[in-house]
Amino acid sequence: MNVYWGSPLLTPTGLVGQTDGIWQTYSQNLTAVGSSTLLRFESIGPASAPTYGSYLDNVSVMAAVPEPETYAMMLLGLGLLGFMARRKSAA
16 A cells, blocks of 8 residues: 655555454654645555555544644734733823
8 A cells, every 4th residue: 555645655665464464553753734735545456466455444643732832922922912902092
């Protein structure tokens, strides 16, 4: 199975499963390149023995948690807006 994140192929050799029925775990840390990035799975197999598809289970994508500096800058910006609004209404 090939896995794509946007247009780049994440698995150059493909993910190769086992024939013994035991699930494999695959994980990857990635960064989105925009407000949305397409995660795509492509089933592959040899032309001499085509496959009906690969099996996927429990696929998840998690958003990163904002860092404390992000909240500090937001609070500083809101404080400055409040200060400017108060100063303008006093004048």
